Amino acid sequence: xxxxxxxxxxxxxxxxxxxxxxxxxxxxxxxxxxxxxxxxxxxxxxxxxxxxxxxxxxxxxxxxxxxxxxxxxxxxxxxxxxxxxxxxxxxxxxxxxxxxxxxxxxxxxxxxxxxxxxxxxxxxxxxxxxxxxxxxxxxxxxxxxxxxxxxxxxxxxxxxxxxxxxxxxxxxxxxxxxxxxxxxxxxxxxxxxxxxxxxxxxxxxxxxxxxxxxxxxxxx
Numbered sequence: 001x002x003x004x005x006x007x008x009x010x011x012x013x014x015x016x017x018x019x020x021x022x023x024x025x026x027x028x029x030x031x032x033x034x035x036x037x038x039x040x041x042x043x044x045x046x047x048x049x050x051x052x053x054x055x056x057x058x059x060x061x062x063x064x065x066x067x068x069x070x071x072x073x074x075x076x077x078x079x080x081x082x083x084x085x086x087x088x089x090x091x092x093x094x095x096x097x098x099x100x101x102x103x104x105x106x107x108x109x110x111x112x113x114x115x116x117x118x119x120x121x122x123x124x125x126x127x128x129x130x131x132x133x134x135x136x137x138x139x140x141x142x143x144x145x146x147x148x149x150x151x152x153x154x155x156x157x158x159x160x161x162x163x164x165x166x167x168x169x170x171x172x173x174x175x176x177x178x179x180x181x182x183x184x185x186x187x188x189x190x191x192x193x194x195x196x197x198x199x200x201x202x203x204x205x206x207x208x209x210x211x212x213x214x215x216x217x218x219x220x
Contacts, residue, residue, distance in 0.1 A: 044073025051078040059210040061203045068204065080215045081144045084162070087208035088137035094204055095130035095169070098197050099123050102176075111190050115180070122176035122194060126201070129169035133205065136162045136212070152218040159215055166209040173202045 044052075052073060056065035068090055069076075069083070076082035105111075106119035143150055143158040150158075177198050180191050 042074035044070065045077075048073040048077050052076075052083070055080070055083060055211060055214060056207075058214050059207045061207055064203055065207045065211075068207070079144070080211070081140055084208065084211040084215055085137050085140035085144060087204070087211045088133050088140060088162070088166070091166075091169075091201075091204045091208045092130050092133035092137055094201050095126055095133055098201050099127040099130055101197070102126060102194055105190055105194070111188055115188065115191055118179045119190070119194065121179050122198070125172040125176045125179075126198070129172040129201075129205070132165040132169040132172070133208065136165045136208065139165075140212075152220070155218050159212060159217065162212045163209065166205055166212060170202060170205050170209070173198050173205060 049070070052066060052069060056062050056069070059065045065087075069086055072086040072090075076086050100123075102119055103123040106116050106123060109116075111119070139158050139161050143155065146154060177195055180195060
């Protein structure tokens with residue numbers, strides 16, 4: 001089945017790949033953000049595909065959810081915990097790449113001083129968001145490792161932490177976009193690319209949060 005790429009992500013890829021060292025002097029653009037390296041190729045079994053489609057259906061970005069996580073199907077199979085962990089890992093990797101790209105962009109020069117300051121602040125807040133997503137993945141990894149031995153309190157604690165951290169990551173992403181807006185209209189290619197990148201990253205954070213919210217809670 002052919003995978004459908006979201007228009008927003010396609011815009012990000014086109015905007016990123018259009019940049020080159022020759023063009024960067026006159027119109028700095030955000031460097032391409034590498035996708036997380038997927039696991040060795042495998043063909044997820046039908047139950048895994050059906051599971052992922054159903055879980056992604058609970059998110060706001062169904063197609064992006066499926067497209068970004070299907071490569072990890074043989075790893076999460078039909079486990080809500082493993083799926084949420086995979087989403088958090090993908091989210092963290094994208095945020096790290098975005099932060100590094102924005103930092104590089106701010107260091108190149110060629111943008112107004114106010115915008116350069118906003119880009120540096122954005123790189124910092126997105127880096128913090130990446131750390132929060134990484135913490136989420138680590139918390140879910142501990143829960144996954146505990147397996148059936150995990151107590152009710154551990155499960156609830158892990159889910160609560162993941163919800164808190166991912167919500168905070170989304171706040172940081174919004175702070176980045178707001179900061180660029182406060183620096184003036186995003187008219188330069190640099191600012192436009194960063195805004196597109198932040199919106200795309202926020203989609204993945206939203207997906208990870210929705211999948212965490214969908215994890216079953218043990219009865220009290």
